[in-house]
Amino acid sequence: MKIACVGGGPAGLYFAISAKMRDAGHDITVFERDPRGATYGWGVVYWDDLLDVLFRNDRESAQRIRAESALWQEQETRLRGTDSAYLGGYGYSINRAPLLEILADRAIGLGVDVQYERPVEDAAELSDADLVVVADGANSRIRQQHAEQFGTTVSQGSNPYIWLGTPKVFDKFTFAFEETPAGWIWFHAYPSSEGVSTCIVECTERTWRALGFEEADNAETVRRLEKIFEQPLEGQPLISESRGRPARWLRFTQVYNQTWRHDGMVLVGDAAHTTHFTIGSGTRLAMIDAIMLAQKLYEHGEVDAAxxxxxxxxxxxxxPVQASARTSMSWFEHADDYLNRNAVDFCYAMAARHGLQPPWQYQRHRLHQIPLMRKAARATNTGRRWLLALRRGETR
Incomplete structure (x- = not known):
């Protein structure tokens, strides 16, 4: 089967890997508009459930992804730099640049033709392909050309956010909320590679305008944010440029399509659907899309049925994932309504933002604030990670 993938992100590359592994006879070409290595953005987070899936699907790339990933333990919520509360759990994070390098290397090694600096503006350019996999992101040009056929709905969240890096290394997934005369502003931060953390700054539209970010240039924006977050960053700077491109303020793009297939084309990853970054599922869903599509093609051997x-x-x-993401986005758009609480109660409200909690859950949350209880939880999680890694067959 002759397959063209438009977009060399996690969805496109991992589909190519998954399809080639199931049938090496597929003729697969990935078209990516940017140069190799021109990856914009910082780190992405994931959990053991994705590792389990990746190791089952392709051990070679999974092992490299795990080796490049950073581990974070617990979630810490800080209010005004002094009042803290904690949630349990752990996760992994990896910078986008090494993730895409790993996937590109693996795809090329399997015989996929990966063409960089090769934009595809119209699916008609690929008329000789049996299948066109549209994996060119939330702003997909090809999807926009066929928006009526896909039943596309695109909307934007109201909170401005900016995706930055910092040499301040966080060992926990950290939320830092700072109160300014203009209102509250906060960041989500986590380690993403050795010596660097991802730092996503967010606030309401009203606060953003009042702080003057609408008129501020990139350098002034970074300077003001460094001053606001001086305490949680411990005086470390923020990094705006990623691979030569400065960060800019965005509003989250929500993408929904009534169908992901039309006339020999199929949408995957962010071209098909987006989920708000506060639930950390975008990359996971893109790679699961890739596996599922490759498996359906393998099972059916015929494009339409697959x-x-x-x-x-x-x-x-x-x-249910998109419903959870919409709820999470809405909660952060109204976070100011909860910030008159102490850190423990605010942290619990944030953790419970997806739905009702049993009454005992709050008492469990309060117990977790005791250092000895947190130490015991970390020890339990360490054992769990060891067992899961053993089951997956990870090698150190």
């Missing part, structure tokens, strides 16, 4: 089943099962599985 795409129909991928579309139906994918939408069904995604529905």
């Amino acid at each position: 795409l129909k089943e991928f579309d139906e099962q994918g939408h069904e599985a995604l529905r």
